[in-house]
Amino acid sequence: MSFERPTLKEIIERLDGDTQSRLSVPQMRRSNAKVFDRVLAGAAHSLYGYIEYLNRQQFFDTAESDYLDRWASIYGLTRKKATKASGEVIFRFSADLVNIPEGTILQSDDGIQYKTTGPTASNGSTSVEALNEGISGNQLEDDVLTLVSPISGVYSEVTIIKLGGGSEAEADESLRARLLSRVRETPHGGTESDYVQWALEVPGVTRAWAFPKEEGEGTVTVRFVCDGMDEIIPDKAMLDKVFEHIDKLRPVTAHLYVSAPKVRPVNITIAGLLPDDAEVREAVRQELKDLFAREGVPGQRIYLSHIRAAISAALGEEDHSVVFPTADPVPETNNELPTLGEISWQ
Template identity: 45%
Template sequence: MFNRPALTDIVARTRGDLLTRLTQDELLRRADAEINTRVLAGASHEIHGYLDWISLQIIYDTADDELLVRWASIWKVERKDAQFASGNVLVTGTAGQTIEAGSVLKRPDGALFDVTADTVLGASATAVPVLAEVAGVAGNTDAGMQLTFLNPIANVQSVVVVDSNKLANGSDIESIPDLRARFIERIQNPPSGGAADDYVEWAKEVPGVTRAWVYPKEMGAGTVTVRFVRDDDPTIIPDPTEVAAVKSYIDSKRPVTADLYVVAPTPVTLNFNIQLTPSTVAVKGAVEASLRDLLLREAAPGVTLLISHIREAISTAAGETDNVLISPTTNQVYTTGQMPVFGAISWV
């Protein structure tokens, strides 16, 4: 590891080197030797600083954001771009009326969505495809949410609703920590022509996917089952549209001999009942954050979540001095496909 010397050390080295090369008479005639020493040391200190920076950029786990993206790209690990939420809204109006592409809908919070294709209304509510104007997870919209046409259309009801499949697949640009983790994982687990790790990596290459697991032969000989979650979405469990997107992507990568199944984990809500000391808002928030972090690190389909780890997460929360975990009281065991998701905390 490169150790950058302090400026005072560089000054002392330069002064010592300079003085050893001058006689006493020369010192008297050249009283500006100290000034020269400091000027040279300052320049050297800047060079040492650059060397210190370079030493961090050549290692993947310490490289700055811009260079990390470049390093990852060389290894063919591309940063995932933000994606636009899309889906259908149900529009009611006079049969035969056309909803033109480019018509704009507005959500109550101001988010805008564009109609993507000319659609002729039928006798009942008609599905009209829309796309969020701004990429990101904020564009995802629950089924049943009401949107309003920004400019009213004759013979068409201004208020529409999102259909049962919701507006989905919106995701933010991949964070640098997530890219770094995925990049290092790629180096440590190089592609192996369809090995288990390959399926995990392929799933995580899809925008919005943050964690994935693979289960060979779960559906029988020659089968591969993949489950995944989207931790940055309001609900981490993917919907059918998001599941289909991951399956389509992996199908384009996997060996043709494997039968692929991509399914969403089955969520099982995990609630907590805790007696906490001190029982302040700040400490309660710290405990909740610690428990959520535990699930982020250890929750997986079919996992056994240890009660000792739950107790540890509570006890290590900032500000906590004592606690009693009233429930759960035992290890939390989940069957195939089941996955614990954070529910609520009851404070005693």
């Protein structure tokens, strides 16, 4: 039988019973002994909690924080650090070209700041990097940054050519999933699972898939997404990062292709939801979102039965009917990733 941690109330009752068994007369209602019992019970309850915490750290699937990092390091894995967004912008000039000093500060509309990191090219472009790490530094192409301090002969608005690659530090669940995958699937020097694990080592990558021989004999195509970013489809900066990382590890005889999947939204129509209120609808939406994150694979179907099961698993849901889709949604090519589209209610 497994050990069950006693509750605080159970510990107090035990101590009260032990104390009473050693006294010749019943305790008074306001006895000091009862106070001591509760103080000792609180200390014992804390110790039980610490022992329970240490017990969780003994196993891969429950270890946390520093202990999880320690387990991962034994298998050659490290937690992915947060990274800064970087890219290229283009300046405009009122007259002749002005050389923009390195370290010039630019700022987005939402207050995220960047600095220039390279010389100014003849077309006015230069490289930039976010001052802080994280996905907040990623910006869309053709968005505008503004000079924090004006420069003579330079317009204050700067156009983004590309600016991405920023990511948050890896969460425990992501590192734990990589560790379990590493333990269960031993590296073999270039198998399909190796390419997936190599891609997942890059900060910002959350899901990855490998497709051997898609471009012919001796080729491997890797596709991945970045669920932690505003847009899960990776930009060119992320594609380059993953290619460079895998290129250092792959067998020299393999031809590597790294590409972004195309999103194939799957719209769902639900009728007769019971009870039909905002809380249950949101719970259904979250369950469906989790389903597509777990089972969404480029080129592979999402089972209609799993869609129904995910809706049934929503907190508070009692009954429903799926009007659409009427069959398993199946992508047309290996490049299409099924994702949750619009949910309609009837």
